[in-house]
Amino acid sequence: MLESLPVPVIAAPMAGGPSTPELVAAVGGAGGLGFLPAGYLTPDALADRIARTTALSPAPFGVNLFVPGPDGGVEEARAYRRLLVEESGLEPGEPRWDDDSYPAKLELLLALRVPVVSFTFGLPSASDVDRLRAAGTTTVATVTTPAEAEQAARVGVDALCVQGIDAGGHRGTFADDGRSPGGGELIGLLTALRLVGARVSLPLIAAGGIAHGADVAAVLAAGAVAAQLGTAFLACPEAGTAPAHRKALAEGTRRTALTRAFSGRPARGLVNRFLTEHTPHAPAADPRVHHLTKPIRASGDPELMSMWAGQAYPLARSVPAAPLVADLNAQAVEALARANARIRPL
Numbered sequence: 001m002l003e004s005l006p007v008p009v010i011a012a013p014m015a016g017g018p019s020t021p022e023l024v025a026a027v028g029g030a031g032g033l034g035f036l037p038a039g040y041l042t043p044d045a046l047a048d049r050i051a052r053t054t055a056l057s058p059a060p061f062g063v064n065l066f067v068p069g070p071d072g073g074v075e076e077a078r079a080y081r082r083l084l085v086e087e088s089g090l091e092p093g094e095p096r097w098d099d100d101s102y103p104a105k106l107e108l109l110l111a112l113r114v115p116v117v118s119f120t121f122g123l124p125s126a127s128d129v130d131r132l133r134a135a136g137t138t139t140v141a142t143v144t145t146p147a148e149a150e151q152a153a154r155v156g157v158d159a160l161c162v163q164g165i166d167a168g169g170h171r172g173t174f175a176d177d178g179r180s181p182g183g184g185e186l187i188g189l190l191t192a193l194r195l196v197g198a199r200v201s202l203p204l205i206a207a208g209g210i211a212h213g214a215d216v217a218a219v220l221a222a223g224a225v226a227a228q229l230g231t232a233f234l235a236c237p238e239a240g241t242a243p244a245h246r247k248a249l250a251e252g253t254r255r256t257a258l259t260r261a262f263s264g265r266p267a268r269g270l271v272n273r274f275l276t277e278h279t280p281h282a283p284a285a286d287p288r289v290h291h292l293t294k295p296i297r298a299s300g301d302p303e304l305m306s307m308w309a310g311q312a313y314p315l316a317r318s319v320p321a322a323p324l325v326a327d328l329n330a331q332a333v334e335a336l337a338r339a340n341a342r343i344r345p346l
Contacts, residue, residue: 006031012230013064015039026321028059067122073285095288142172164189164208168310178284211312213331252314264289
C-alpha cells in the first residue's frame with residue numbers, strides 16, 4: 001500500500017493535539033497518507049478520532065501506537081519533581097507510570113481494521129503483527145538504527161519508518177541509554193536510510209528534517225518509498241497546533257535542541273527557558289516525567305511548553321494541507337528532473 005500512494009508524502013502522527021482528523025483527512029484526500037496519533041489518548045477518544053476521520057474522507061489513513069516500556073526511574077522522577085517545586089516554584093503533577101492503554105488500543109485497531117498501524121518506542125509482538133496482517137492492516141515500525149531495523153524485521157512488520165536525528169518530536173529509539181542527548185547513536189537521515197537499506201529488505205519511509213519537495217526527491221533517490229513530514233504540517237490551519245507554538249514556528253528565531261526535560265524521553269523541540277534550565281538534570285523516566293510536567297506544559301506559556309520541531313522548521317508554511325501536499329509533489333518532480341538533467345551515463 002505504501003508503495004502505491006499517489007503522492008509519496010506521509011503526515012507524521014504528532015501526539016498532543018497537532019494531528020487532527022481534519023489534517024489526516026486532508027492529506028489523504030490529496031493523495032498522501034495521514035496518521036492519527038494514539039499516544040496520550042484514551043481508547044474512547046481514539047475511537048472518536050478514527051470515526052471523525054473516516055467521516056471526513058474515504059482515503060486510507062494510519063494510526064500510531066506508543067509501545068510501553070518497562071517501569072523505572074521512580075526515585076529519579078521524584079527527585080526531578082522536588083527540584084521543579086523547590087528551585088523553580090512550579091506546580092507539577094504526579095510522576096506515575098502507565099502503559100498508555102496499549103492493549104486496549106491495539107484491540108480497537110484490530111476490530112476497526114485500520115489500514116495502517118505504526119509503532120514507536122519499541123515493537124509489537126510477532127503474534128500481534130500476524131493478527132494485524134490477518135485484519136488487512138499494514139504494519140510499520142519506527143527505527144533509528146540498523147540494529148533496531150533488524151529487530152523489527154524479525155517480528156515481521158511490513159515496513160520501517162527510518163527516523164533521522166534532524167526530526168522534531170520524540171526520538172523513536174527502543175531504549176534510552178539515559179546519558180547521550182538522543183538516547184543512543186545519532187544518525188542523519190540519508191545515512192540512516194543507506195545503512196538500514198543495506199541490512200533489511202523492507203520498504204522504508206524516511207522521516208526527519210523534510211520540509212520541501214526536493215527533500216522528498218532526495219529520500220526517494222536514497223531508497224525510501226515515501227517521505228514522512230511532521231513539522232511541515234504544524235503550520236497548516238487544519239493542525240491543532242497550540243497558538244504559542246504556532247507563533248514561535250512562524251517567528252523562526254529559536255534554535256532546536258534535544259531534551260528529556262518534558263517527557264523523560266529524548267525529543268527535539270524549540271529552545272525555551274524550561275528546556276534550557278531542566279535538560280541537564282531531567283531523568284530518563286518516560287512516561288513518569290510526561291505526567292509530571294503535563295500541568296506545566298498546559299499553561300500556554302511559550303517558555304514552559306514543549307514546542308516540538310525539526311531542524312528545518314523555519315521552512316514550514318502556513319498553507320492548507322492539501323495544497324501543501326500538491327506543492328511537495330510538484331517540487332519533487334522538478335527536483336528529480338533537474339537531477340536527471342545533471343546526471344548522464346558516461
